[in-house]
Amino acid sequence: MNVTHNENSITISHKGRTVFKHDSQNPAIFLGVGDAEYDMYRGNFKITDYVTERLPLRKCVVQEQAGSYLLTFSLDGEPTLEMSVVVTDRGRLKASFKALDARYNRFWIRVSATAEEKVYGCGEQLTYFNLRGKNFPLWSSEPGVGRNKNSYVTFLADTKDKAGGDYYNTNYPQPTFVSDKKYFCHLETTAYADFDFTNADFHELQCWNIPEYLLLDAEESFPALVENITDLFGRQPELPDWVLNGVILGIQGGTEITLNKLQAAKDAGVEVAGAWCQDWQGKKVTSFGKRLRWNWEWDSEMYPDLDKKIFELKEQGIRFLGYINPYVLEDHSLYKEAESQGFLATKKDGSKYVVDFGEFYCGVVDFTNPEACEWYKGVIKTNMIDFGLDGWMGDFGEYLPTDCTLSNGVSAEIEHNKWPYRWAKVQHEAIEEAGKTDDILFFMRAGGTGIQGYCHTLWGGDQLVDWCIDDGLASVIPAALSSGLMGNGIHHSDIGGYTTLHGCKRSKELFQRWAEMNAFTPIMRSHEGNRPDDNHQYDSDAETLAHLARMTKIFKHLKPYIKAASKENAEKGMPIQRPLFMHYEQDNEAYEIKFQYLFGRDLLVAPVYNQGEVEKEVYLPEDEWVHVWSGETYTGGWVTVDAPIGRPAVFYRKASKDAELLKGIASY
Structure with missing residues (x-):
């Protein structure tokens, strides 16, 4: 200085x-x-x-x-x-x-x-x-x-x-x-x-x-800078090994539907790592679409025999994931328990405070109260981990209202941006105390300073199920790159997007292009969307199912490569999806590229994010890059390659120690 x-x-x-x-x-x-x-x-x-x-x-x-x-x-x-x-x-x-x-x-x-x-x-x-x-x-x-x-x-x-x-x-x-x-x-x-x-x-x-x-x-x-940043904010643990075995299929509707869909996917050649059933605790139907019953315990009527089927699936190599968020549904069992023990945020006069989540109301679990944190960790450990869940979406975290009163006496206005950190910490500690850090996956969309050491992976939130540049497939690329530079090196998105409103409906082409991109991210996971019947799904037709099967085989083929990148992220904070300038800092053009990324050190991915596009213009930093599908070598600059559905614009570095593995992508 x-x-x-x-x-x-x-x-x-x-x-x-x-x-x-x-x-x-x-x-x-x-x-x-x-x-x-x-x-x-x-x-x-x-x-x-x-x-x-x-x-x-x-x-x-x-x-x-x-x-x-x-x-x-x-x-x-x-x-x-x-x-x-x-x-x-x-x-x-x-x-x-x-x-x-x-x-x-x-x-x-x-x-x-x-x-x-x-x-x-x-x-x-x-x-x-x-x-x-x-x-x-x-x-x-x-x-x-x-x-x-x-x-x-x-x-x-x-x-x-x-x-x-x-x-x-x-x-x-x-x-x-x-x-x-x-x-x-x-x-x-x-x-x-x-x-x-x-x-x-x-x-x-x-x-x-x-x-x-x-x-x-x-x-x-x-690389030294992101290591410095993550020394400060913390680092994510390595991905559980099973996550890299295939896609986590988003399925809803009950035990029978889930088992039938899993079997059909496997019969079609889909590599399945897990089933993510966000309605495991029951559902609510509102004008927005299918919502969930926010009382975090197994709904045995919708999911009969789930307590047994979870373990049978695990023996088949398929994990079961659920859903939770930091709020409890008014007048249900967890709400009543939390209210009776003083674990909920209140109004200034100490009276009842609930938040409107869209045609239903919930209490805010007060994470500034250490006893409330211990209680909620107990809910997670007993109702989810002990029950057999291998992961979940840890949703929300953004909704802390500024006019509620918290037990630590700090203004909710000041606590608001800290709430995602507190929510991640509760989940991480529940998993850690259960001795399951290496085996359970949870993912969040909300974040803030310090979340890096507690949130195991981000997902990009609720994208629109269309091609818009600001809120569609393209938007999750800068999302992954920006959050990765902050120390959140494991990021993914809902295959096909989520938000189905105002006439937007997911098309077959969009789903396929999104699946292609997610095959070159650390996690593959699908979502039906908030209005499943309006959206094209992974099993809507045989062609889509076959396309997904092929993408999951590519993803699984890359398991050792992704696993090594996950280890590097855990040890040094190096994100798995990286901006081009991470390894090509002398390249001025690389600093403006926001819709391409390096996947690990040696793969360069340029997803197709425009409807009807079958050619892709790609920027390559100066190096020897092999186009995965044609085998042609390029040395840098702007190039145009064919990119039909099923052949996204992907290149590998010729000098990579993993060149043979990466070359093998083309065999699928």
Whole structure:
């Protein structure tokens, strides 16, 4: 660290790069006062902020201390904010903040930038990969339907459901970004934040409280940088071995239907790793479609003999997965138990508080109460793990309303973005305490700072079952890449998407293209969607079933390759799906590629995401790349290859130690 200062200016450098520049004419920190309103409707938020003050902190006094610097900023001659700057034992630059005037609840800081700089991350971002030129509000929410205010489906979702969304809406926001200059920057806050990357000379980071600290570090390479990031936030465990044996089929409707569908899939040659039956605890039918009964115990009427069939399936090499979320259905057994023991969030006066989830109401299990966490872990261990489930979707986490009261006394506004972390921690600890970390798979869509060490895998949330660029198949590629840079290196998506609304219905072609992509991701898993009867399914016809069978054979063929990548992710934080610049940092074009990815070190995948497309234009970094299907070798640049259904644009690196295995993809 190097700090230079005089009466009017301060410059802080770290590892040879200027990170903070302040002077009385161009201040780098602002404080303010604001009053926010949060209008939540089924996980969609309309947020407004009335800012009464935004004041530049022009005056600053610098005191050099033993190995650190104390910067005291003043307003009207009164000390207002202290900023203590040190280099940690790990070599990171850490600037801690202390408010000297409690009335300020808005904070802005400018981190030095260059005009040509590119930035990535901010959790999971589905529209943009390079975030430069836009601002990104960071608040965990439903991502919205369509996610583009210029699209008709978003207009319909907004007008009918208050659920249209925009480019920045995400289940998983995180106040952390990565630069193409090979540094990361993290703002430690769980308050509403907004990172503005529109200015040439600085990135302005805003949050609606005084953050604990700002943390930055740089490395010589991107692999070293993600290792540094995951040293900080944590790392996912390795995938259970069984996950890589084939597809996890999303099936609903009961024991008989599940067993019949599994047998039919196997008879058609589908490699099946598991059955994911999200309605194992019963269903509710609403105007939205088929929903679930949120009382987390086996529904023996819908799934008779499941307690025995689970273990019979396991002997056949097929695992059974279910569903849970952090809420309990009003007036059912778990709700009554939690309410009687004081384990639910309340209104300010201590009275009952429930959340509208769409024609039914639920209580919020208060994860700030350690006893409530232990109780919910017990529910998971007894009703799910001991029952025989080998995994589940750990849904939601985004819905913590800002007007409920929590046992730790912290405002729910501040706890909101932390809720996915708390939810992941409860699930992980239940699995860990049961001794099943190596064998159980759970997946979440919600996320936040620190989730990396607890959430075993992300899934991309609820994509629309159409071809739209912002909320369809294409959107899960930047989602995987951005979240991977944050330390969530295992990511996947619902084959075929989920959201079936406003006339959108999944086509056969979309399902097949999505299955092709998911064969080159760490997990293959299908979903019927919220309105199964409107969607083309994996078994709607023999051709689709045969196509899926072939893709699962390719996925299973790659098991040793994916397993090695999963191990690398667990040990070093290296994501399985990687941006091209991860290994080709001298290639300027690679920094703008958002719909292609490296799958492990040696496969390059460019999914087809446009309807009717049978050729694919692909960018190849300089190297020797072999087109899997034709065997033709390319050395880099933009190339066009045939990509009919069943032959997605996939290349392997000729110099790969796994070249023979990767060449074998073409045999299927």
